[in-house]
Amino acid sequence: MPAPLSFAGTPASVGYAEGPLFSLDRSAGAYVAKGSEKGERAALEAALAGASARLESLIGEAADDAAEMLEFQLAMLQDEALTGPAFAAIEEGAQADDAWGACLEDEIAGYETAEDGYFRARAADLKDIRDQVLHHLTPHGAAALPAGAIAFGDDMAPTRFLEIDWSQGGGIALSAGSAASHVAMLARARGVPMVVGLGVGLETNGDPVLLDGENGRLVLDPSDQEREAFRARSAAFAERRASAEGYLGRPAATACGTAVRVMVNIADPSEVDRIDASHCDGVGLMRTEFLFGGARGLPEEETQYEAYRRVLSWAGDRPVTIRTVDAGGDKPVSGLTQAESNPFLGLRGVRLSLARPDVFRVQIRALLRAGAHGSLKVMLPMVSVPEEVARARALFAEEAARLEAEGVAHAVPPLGIMVEVPSVAVMPESFLDAAFFSIGSNDLTQYVMAAARDNASVAALSAASQPAVLRLIAELARFAAARGMPLSLCGDAGGDPTIIPLLLKAGLRELSVAPAQLALAKAAIATTAL
């Protein structure tokens, strides 16, 4: 019996899936030549109409930001200047699929070589448009992911995710991709198991494979033992999740009765629609990078204000902590971040915001205005020295004075900091001016351990359970308790049932977790005895 072929990747969405591997990179079926110019022309026209109709229906269902990206794609697709060369090629004898592919290849190349980063980023939209039409040209179309199949490819477009019916199970295995990507967030929100960074190209043949989204593994040709072990882990996970549901509606407390506050981490404001606010103690981290991505360029004040206000109104009296834009590192934003040889150690987080006050002030104004509508707290990412907090605070004061003069309703929120750079973790006494501390365990771990969080080959080093990381967290907890500094943790470790007991023993009493991990986190807290 051959040994199972097993590949390690990074878990991007927990859960287990068993099913055939389905390639995202190839069309479901080969293109069937129509045998005549008229036939080829009709095939392309039908595929263009099909792709347009699909985009229109996605626009109807999408959130504002996604809808704008899709509208751009639709306008391009319906432009004869885009489709004309393909029809001309068909007239000269080409097949519809070749004509369309070549026509888009030229267009994509034009964008890829653009000097302006904004225009360069549109190449991805053009590729998405190309693939949508190609899928409509083949017999089984784009929505042909078989029920329960595991989608495999380099990366996956969010539009592709949205059109797949995940109700029959299935999962996502990507050779590249990122746990921080838009599609990974969608997968977590829908509970679709996903592993990224597998680093392999695979042939797909319809044999069932095993996808372990909890431990980040993909197994091809599993042995019987491997399959049994997988099913046991899957069943145990399902049981944990089911029993955890019972904890959702109750305030979190340890086995010995110590209360723990559990908040949620969100990004897109629409995420709150799927969360019962009474199941959590507020929002411990609202990321704002989401607003800065996509086809729309940098977000204007009004867009940001509406997004923040929507989350505050959902939360009611519960506190909402919004993090100022944490661009840079693994989250490039065109028009804001710059290419750097070592972006994790570069101009990112508050460093970038302070370097671009034109962009930062817009966000500050939106936050100040939103502050009038709920219990808002604002936190600065990547703080390294006290001066950064002072400079940000001064900008908040200046914009507040301006709003005051304009007679615009606003409120100055408490300004806290992320503790993720070791310089803050070892000298917290220098940051007593901050209103609160929130440990960003992902970055703190990668900086303490000098192990990149996006590099699968050093994943074991980049773990918050490393004793050096846990000691720093315990010292921060002691410091915070002695000085009355509110302290929480909002990294992935906070939602990891195996690490939660360690964090509680280190003294933390407030965790912020992904919405899908809320129940499991509360269950893990309830079974921890301090």
Added chain:
Amino acid sequence: MTATAEATVLITHEVGLHARPSVKFTKLAKRFPAEVEVALDQGGPWFDAKSIVKVMAAKAPQGTLLHLRASGERAAEAVDALVGLVQRDFDEGKGHARSA
């Protein structure tokens, strides 16, 4: 008799004539029967203002002087409307509030 109109407008929008502004720009241009073209240089090349592919291909960043010309029915009206849209930063400042 064919009416013609011309104008020049400075793009002040922070990302220029980019994806979303281009959608608005071409949609507005298509509302007029006149033939409308844009160029980054008076001497051309001129691009069809009703084609998002062509307008995007112009790659006009912030600070670009955009030349417009139109000919045909309601040519002046078309140029005025498009100049107004560019001057208003494609209506993306205040008042761009969307329902939550």
